[in-house]
Amino acid sequence: MPVTKLTDRTLKALKPPSSGRVDHFDRILPSFGIRLSSTGAASWFVYYRVDGQQVRDIIGRYPAKGLAEAREEARSKLRLVERGRDPRQEDARQRASEAKRRAETFGAVADQYHAAHLSKLASGEELWLRVQGDLLPA
Numbered sequence: 001m002p003v004t005k006l007t008d009r010t011l012k013a014l015k016p017p018s019s020g021r022v023d024h025f026d027r028i029l030p031s032f033g034i035r036l037s038s039t040g041a042a043s044w045f046v047y048y049r050v051d052g053q054q055v056r057d058i059i060g061r062y063p064a065k066g067l068a069e070a071r072e073e074a075r076s077k078l079r080l081v082e083r084g085r086d087p088r089q090e091d092a093r094q095r096a097s098e099a100k101r102r103a104e105t106f107g108a109v110a111d112q113y114h115a116a117h118l119s120k121l122a123s124g125e126e127l128w129l130r131v132q133g134d135l136l137p138a
Contacts (some may be wrong), residue, residue, distance in 0.1 A: 003027055006067060016040050032074040036064060044070035048081045057087060107136055
């Protein structure tokens with residue numbers, strides 16, 4: 001478990017291990033780091049405790065997520081832990097609200113309207129074709 005000050009320069013200089021994986025911890029934010037595997041994959045992580053259990057939370061892949069962004073996300077997760085909240089539950093809540101928001105798009109409402117109302121009308125299919133042609137593409 002090497003501890004180094006993670007910078008863009010040190011990240012480029014890190015070499016993957018010959019076998020297995022190795023964690024490099026950050027000197028600036030001690031529970032934060034990057035895991036390198038022998039395949040060359042690299043992922044950001046942060047350790048914290050929730051209800052007495054140690055949790056290793058994966059933040060994202062390097063280089064898709066940069067150092068500054070990953071470090072800030074780790075800090076926000078640690079702030080949640082300091083307030084007695086579980087970051088994994090907060091992430092799940094956020095994903096659920098995003099899925100709900102996406103489900104309430106015009107297309108989803110139009111599909112529900114088609115199934116519940118237009119399909120029962122004699123001219124329903126003609127109206128549905130107009131909706132599909134005119135409104136849904138926009």
